[in-house]
Amino acid sequence: xxxxxxxxxxxxxxxxxxxxxxxxxxxxxxxxxxxxxxxxxxxxxxxxxxxxxxxxxxxxxxxxxxxxxxxxxxxxxxxxxxxxxxxxxxxxxxxxxxxxxxxxxxxxxxxxxxxxxxxxxx
Amino acid sequence: xxxxxxxxxxxxxxxxxxxxxxxxxxxxxxxxxxxxxxxxxxxxxxxxxxxxxxxxxxxxxxxxxxxxxxxxxxxxxxxxxxxxxxxxxxxxxxxxxxxxxxxxxxxxxxxxxxxxxxxxxxxxxxxxxxxxxxxxxxxxxxxxxxxxxxxxxxxxxxxxxxxxxxxxxxxxxxxxxxxxxxxxxxxxxxxxxxxxxxxxxxxxxxxxxxxxxxxxxxxxxxxxxxxxxxxxxxxxxxxxxxxxxxxxxxxxxxxxxxxxxxxxxxxxxxxxxxxxxxxxxxxxxxxxxxxxxxxxxxxxxxxxxxxxxxxxxxxxxxxxxxxxxxxxxxxxxxxxxxxxxxxxxxxxxxxxxxxxxxxxxxxxxxxxxxxx
Numbered sequence: 317x318x319x320x321x322x323x324x325x326x327x328x329x330x331x332x333x334x335x336x337x338x339x340x341x342x343x344x345x346x347x348x349x350x351x352x353x354x355x356x357x358x359x360x361x362x363x364x365x366x367x368x369x370x371x372x373x374x375x376x377x378x379x380x381x382x383x384x385x386x387x388x389x390x391x392x393x394x395x396x397x398x399x400x401x402x403x404x405x406x407x408x409x410x411x412x413x414x415x416x417x418x419x420x421x422x423x424x425x426x427x428x429x430x431x432x433x434x435x436x437x438x
Numbered sequence: 439x440x441x442x443x444x445x446x447x448x449x450x451x452x453x454x455x456x457x458x459x460x461x462x463x464x465x466x467x468x469x470x471x472x473x474x475x476x477x478x479x480x481x482x483x484x485x486x487x488x489x490x491x492x493x494x495x496x497x498x499x500x501x502x503x504x505x506x507x508x509x510x511x512x513x514x515x516x517x518x519x520x521x522x523x524x525x526x527x528x529x530x531x532x533x534x535x536x537x538x539x540x541x542x543x544x545x546x547x548x549x550x551x552x553x554x555x556x557x558x559x560x561x562x563x564x565x566x567x568x569x570x571x572x573x574x575x576x577x578x579x580x581x582x583x584x585x586x587x588x589x590x591x592x593x594x595x596x597x598x599x600x601x602x603x604x605x606x607x608x609x610x611x612x613x614x615x616x617x618x619x620x621x622x623x624x625x626x627x628x629x630x631x632x633x634x635x636x637x638x639x640x641x642x643x644x645x646x647x648x649x650x651x652x653x654x655x656x657x658x659x660x661x662x663x664x665x666x667x668x669x670x671x672x673x674x675x676x677x678x679x680x681x682x683x684x685x686x687x688x689x690x691x692x693x694x695x696x697x698x699x700x701x702x703x704x705x706x707x708x709x710x711x712x713x714x715x716x717x718x719x720x721x722x723x724x725x726x727x728x729x730x731x732x733x734x735x736x737x738x739x740x741x742x743x744x745x746x747x748x749x750x751x752x753x754x755x756x757x758x759x760x761x762x763x764x765x766x767x768x769x770x771x772x773x774x775x776x777x778x779x780x781x782x783x784x785x786x787x788x789x790x791x792x793x794x795x796x797x798x799x800x801x802x803x804x805x806x807x808x809x810x
Contacts, residue, residue: 321640324590324614326652336652350637359589360612404637422650428623430643431616431650435522438648 317408317427319372323364325429327415327422329437335415337368338422340375344410352400358390360403373402521669525618525645527721528667532619535779536598538771542762545629546571546600548663548691549752549800563758570691571604571662573751577744578689578804580658587611588657592681594646595664599626599639605660606638614651616644647673649681657686665692665731669723675734685809688740690731691748694801697729709797712788719785728801740805749793752800756790 327335370381380398382389389395412421413429420437423430539547543563550566551573580588587609593602596615606613617623626641644650646661647670659682668674678688695705695713704710713725728745735743762768763783772780792798
């Protein structure tokens, strides 16, 4: 699961007012090289929740992203590379996504998050 | 878990009983106050789930503004335990069957769109399945010429990701797919990686009735032949609308039963009997009509609602699937896939019967979420 995906997932457990962002618990993480696509990154920048991406990448062991970012930074190649790396190249293979309010863990196995709620969470 | 196939006791007026799929103890639930006539039949344990899921909102819709809602017009709560059982059944069905389907038919697990009933070869079916995607986009006015291309897409009930990959490629968009089947999610991801789309599409095991996304995320909400699995159509449509971005498009392509006439409260008994048999084999909760979907979308103040009956354009599909199942490869694969898949195969002629009788409709319903 890439952080691009993580940036879109939230906990919808009954009673939770803000289930985003999910905390990440890493058991196994890999880095996979992905070809950089500038247009894609520029499009995605507007849709990405930046703080959530920064926190998530730090929990994956990558601390190069600045705390704040604005679209003017997209002109910098170095920023684009870091953004690209955090968004697309860090993969959580095994671990869990944790609901920020309830602490409930959604398992991630073989890179696939299981977001199914239990009967009492619906 | 093997289906016991045992019957259910007739449902008493104010109490509802269900037998779980494993044939275990009867459960009673006071939370569902409902009188489903279809319950008293013996075609299998899933009927219990089906009755429980049936929302009375979906009966006696009609187009008249007579204002006389029948008693079953109240919304009822859906029992979470029975939903869980159905979901497990769906997941296992697709865990078992996805491989054989992909082997013979490829990565699109939906009907093809055919110009007219004609003798088509298996290779034409793949073209037809792609045409189904294109025609659906066109119907929703999302053609190649539209100015606003979707940037983020959710594929609700994504199977092994055929639509996700196709749409991501077509629009250069990011696509999230959700499925109940872990096997499908893994396979979808494998295929995406193999096709160089790993950065654009991702797949999650998740519930369409509780989508793990914040509100307003997606420019295009895509549900290609998954609606028929949803035990709570109201919740299903609510979630589709919730995750749609303002101005976003929702496309639902699904199996429905025929619209009821204004004087009808429900389908005829023999029609229900036929659908029940199909439900058992394909892990479907109770069916609703196209008109029911339209009403739901209207109730959510969605705009540009359009619906059509495409049954005539999918007519060659089931005969072709049956033909493919009867090949040597088909039969040996079925035997390897297990009982659930085999039972699904036996139900195919029932689908043809349903279409021929005008009972089953292949429907498309599209709309737009208001921009503000």
